[in-house]
Amino acid sequence: MSSRTYYITTPIYYVNDVPHIGHAYTSLACDVLARFMRLDGRDVHFLTGTDEHGQKIEKAAAAAGMAPQAFTDKVSQSFRDLVVAMNYSPDNFIRTTEPRHYAACQALWEKLVAAGDIYLGKYAGWYSVRDETYFVEGETEVGPDNKRRAISTGAEVEWVEEPSYFFKLSAWADRLLTFYEKNPDFIGPESRRNEVISFVKGGLQDLSVSRTSFSWGVPVPGDSKHIMYVWLDALTNYITECGYPDTNNPLWKYWPADLHMVGKDIIRFHCVFWPAFLMAAGLALPKRVFAHGWWTNEGQKISKSLGNVIDPIELAKTYGLDPVRYFLLREVPFGNDGDFQRRALIGRLNGDLANAYGNLCQRVLSIVGKSCEGKVPAKGPLQAADNALLDRAHGLLAIVRMELDEQAFHRALAAIWEVIADANRYVDAQAPWALAKTDPARRDTVLWVLAETIRRVTLLVQPFMPDSTAKILDQLAVPTDSRTFAAFDRELRPGTTLPKPQGVFPRFVEAAKAEN
Numbered sequence: 001m002s003s004r005t006y007y008i009t010t011p012i013y014y015v016n017d018v019p020h021i022g023h024a025y026t027s028l029a030c031d032v033l034a035r036f037m038r039l040d041g042r043d044v045h046f047l048t049g050t051d052e053h054g055q056k057i058e059k060a061a062a063a064a065g066m067a068p069q070a071f072t073d074k075v076s077q078s079f080r081d082l083v084v085a086m087n088y089s090p091d092n093f094i095r096t097t098e099p100r101h102y103a104a105c106q107a108l109w110e111k112l113v114a115a116g117d118i119y120l121g122k123y124a125g126w127y128s129v130r131d132e133t134y135f136v137e138g139e140t141e142v143g144p145d146n147k148r149r150a151i152s153t154g155a156e157v158e159w160v161e162e163p164s165y166f167f168k169l170s171a172w173a174d175r176l177l178t179f180y181e182k183n184p185d186f187i188g189p190e191s192r193r194n195e196v197i198s199f200v201k202g203g204l205q206d207l208s209v210s211r212t213s214f215s216w217g218v219p220v221p222g223d224s225k226h227i228m229y230v231w232l233d234a235l236t237n238y239i240t241e242c243g244y245p246d247t248n249n250p251l252w253k254y255w256p257a258d259l260h261m262v263g264k265d266i267i268r269f270h271c272v273f274w275p276a277f278l279m280a281a282g283l284a285l286p287k288r289v290f291a292h293g294w295w296t297n298e299g300q301k302i303s304k305s306l307g308n309v310i311d312p313i314e315l316a317k318t319y320g321l322d323p324v325r326y327f328l329l330r331e332v333p334f335g336n337d338g339d340f341q342r343r344a345l346i347g348r349l350n351g352d353l354a355n356a357y358g359n360l361c362q363r364v365l366s367i368v369g370k371s372c373e374g375k376v377p378a379k380g381p382l383q384a385a386d387n388a389l390l391d392r393a394h395g396l397l398a399i400v401r402m403e404l405d406e407q408a409f410h411r412a413l414a415a416i417w418e419v420i421a422d423a424n425r426y427v428d429a430q431a432p433w434a435l436a437k438t439d440p441a442r443r444d445t446v447l448w449v450l451a452e453t454i455r456r457v458t459l460l461v462q463p464f465m466p467d468s469t470a471k472i473l474d475q476l477a478v479p480t481d482s483r484t485f486a487a488f489d490r491e492l493r494p495g496t497t498l499p500k501p502q503g504v505f506p507r508f509v510e511a512a513k514a515e516n
Helices: 021-039 055-063 068-085 099-114 169-182 190-201 230-235 250-254 264-281 312-319 321-330 342-371 384-405 409-430 432-438 440-461 466-475 510-515
Strands: 005-009 043-051 092-095 118-128 133-135 140-142 148-150 158-167 223-228 259-263 289-292 295-297 338-340
Touching (some): 021 259, 043 068, 043 230, 055 068, 068 092, 099 118, 118 148, 169 264, 223 230, 312 342, 321 466, 342 409, 342 432, 342 440, 342 466
Parallel strands (some): 259 289
Antiparallel strands (some): 140 148
């Protein structure tokens, strides 16, 4: 059992709108990793929060008839509500409007100035308020409506000319490329790594890192007419949390982060700008950045104008929280884009959860309740079929560890469900109900093997479906202190009294009827 630190972060979410399925997906992936690492004995720090500065917020607040701080207070709370509704387990929730964050941003700025990497100039170019991003002319195009937009995002851009401080990003290209080469796992998946390397090889321009045309943000030290560029401000949250600039803070032990989880649209900020800022400031770089894909809804791009935005809280209320958590990480290879389909969700819920996993637990524990006086059955001599199933269940811990190290949630779950399928085939082949008449001792061994397999599988499913697995482990009478991976080999003790079994994954029929 290791007590090594594990620091994992979601991006901090921009508070110009309410949470949607994309936010839920990113945070869920982080939550599963944080829970897994805690169960595996790691000293985990899991951070999420909200990004609350910038021109877009200033405009959204004005449109809502609110002061920026009041507006951000309101919308930030909706992201806190999402944490509770989706049963995430962050260790802290950071806001960029906190005084400690202003102090960290200004300290980092002063470091960059002292290193000679910031200079005062004038910015003239295309800027997207929506993306909070600068674009060169070749990255934009004029549409049929005569409005210029960013080609990559479709966001409208405006011509901006104003005094600006610049970060010497162009000076860091070679050092970034060297870093990527020496640290091949820094960016995942491979497609995103290739994208970033190609971008940097294409040549880096110095980055405008201040604005004077609005006031909602962190003031530049010594020049309060300038507000820090929102991405320099936002990215700093990851070290603000660890106490920066106080490297004697107890939380500094967590830096550098083990994983920044992000959506693919913000990979450039995390894999080009952020490492360059950190290198210039003489700080350690995060160990890995993983960018996942986007969801569509029944084949359509998700947008407010189409009215097809998926509310994760409503989804959980309709289908159950744990089934939704399972579906989101099982259905699509993590890192790829995915299409959200309700019939696929219902199929997973009824097939994987109710029929495969739930039915295995229910029928095994029901037979134990009826045939073994409601106690863990006696374990007799093991046969080849018994050892084969137990060995596969035992081997799952190493497999799941390996897959989650690569953020391959779908592969981890597929491996677990293969063992669940093996266990269901084993039940049918061994037919414990028939053994009751011919060989009760053998029946008890078969039931013990099945109950023990369920225990091992369920320990590993805990990070994905914490509430459901807690109920199953309760039905196996597994003590609370035996639910970590340190107890993975702590086998069920024959004779232990078990509570009356109850189904955990009911079939979902109402929504299926509604679709007919």
